[in-house]
Amino acid sequence: MDLKLQGKKALVAASSQGLGKAVAAQLAKEGAHVMITSRDELKLQAVQEEFRKQYGVEVNYYRADITRPEDIKQLMKHTSETLGGIDILVNNAGGPPGGTFESFTDEDWEKAFQLNLLSYVRLIREALPELKKNGGRIINIASSSIKQPIPGLLLSNTFRLGIVGMTKTLSQELAPYNILINTVAPGRIATDRVDYLDQHHADLQNISKEEVAEKAKSMIPLRRYGTPEEFANVVTFLASAASSYVTGSSILVDGGMVKAL
Numbered sequence: 001m002d003l004k005l006q007g008k009k010a011l012v013a014a015s016s017q018g019l020g021k022a023v024a025a026q027l028a029k030e031g032a033h034v035m036i037t038s039r040d041e042l043k044l045q046a047v048q049e050e051f052r053k054q055y056g057v058e059v060n061y062y063r064a065d066i067t068r069p070e071d072i073k074q075l076m077k078h079t080s081e082t083l084g085g086i087d088i089l090v091n092n093a094g095g096p097p098g099g100t101f102e103s104f105t106d107e108d109w110e111k112a113f114q115l116n117l118l119s120y121v122r123l124i125r126e127a128l129p130e131l132k133k134n135g136g137r138i139i140n141i142a143s144s145s146i147k148q149p150i151p152g153l154l155l156s157n158t159f160r161l162g163i164v165g166m167t168k169t170l171s172q173e174l175a176p177y178n179i180l181i182n183t184v185a186p187g188r189i190a191t192d193r194v195d196y197l198d199q200h201h202a203d204l205q206n207i208s209k210e211e212v213a214e215k216a217k218s219m220i221p222l223r224r225y226g227t228p229e230e231f232a233n234v235v236t237f238l239a240s241a242a243s244s245y246v247t248g249s250s251i252l253v254d255g256g257m258v259k260a261l
Contacts, residue, residue: 009086020090035083080130142164
């Protein structure tokens with residue numbers, strides 16, 4: 001299947017590691033011109049060099065903190081000028097810390113809101129002028145908690161659902177411009193974030209991280225964690241011309257873990 005991504009211009013947020021990096025790699029391998037971004041310039045440089053050597057593709061990078069409005073404005077300006085526009089926006093952000101309701105302060109709630117919801121709002125707002133020119137794709141990366149809350153991840157459970165509500169509403173507002181927007185929700189994908197969560201749950205239960213991982217895998221029908229590449233394949237499909245009749249949807253990539261309908 002020809003995904004018709006050759007020459008498309010894509011911005012992938014939080015893409016120096018984990019899911020964002022895997023998505024950027026897949027889009028670049030399909031021929032898209034990709035801008036990667038994160039707060040760590042050294043990591044961005046390393047990813048740029050890795051992609052060049054491992055895949056034979058070039059990506060551009062721009063250091064930005066997506067919790068800062070001015071950084072987002074400059075990121076969009078640089079992306080548009082460097083790539084010649086924007087066709088695809090992939091919103092992504094690291095997850096907030098784990099904890100219980102009584103352990104979180106107002107500052108914790110505010111930080112999670114800024115990182116996991118308001119950053120997506122701002123990225124979309126700044127990208128819209130370019131996306132409206134010729135249509136495009138917006139993919140919002142969330143979490144399987146949009147279907148089934150994850151114990152101990154109250155902040156994530158709360159703000160990831162906000163992404164779903166925004167996505168569904170914008171699918172109607174943006175349809176006249178041929179802008180398709182969807183949410184993709186990873187389950188347990190083998191990334192540093194999941195490794196952190198396994199360690200967090202291990203500490204709470206006073207057991208080993210390996211025990212936590214094995215228990216989690218036993219609850220997944222496929223009996224394993226997914227790979228970042230498997231997740232990236234779904235996002236890449238939604239970013240492509242092949243997904244021309246999919247908008248406003250929330251798609252789980254979880255190996256069947258979530259039992260909700």
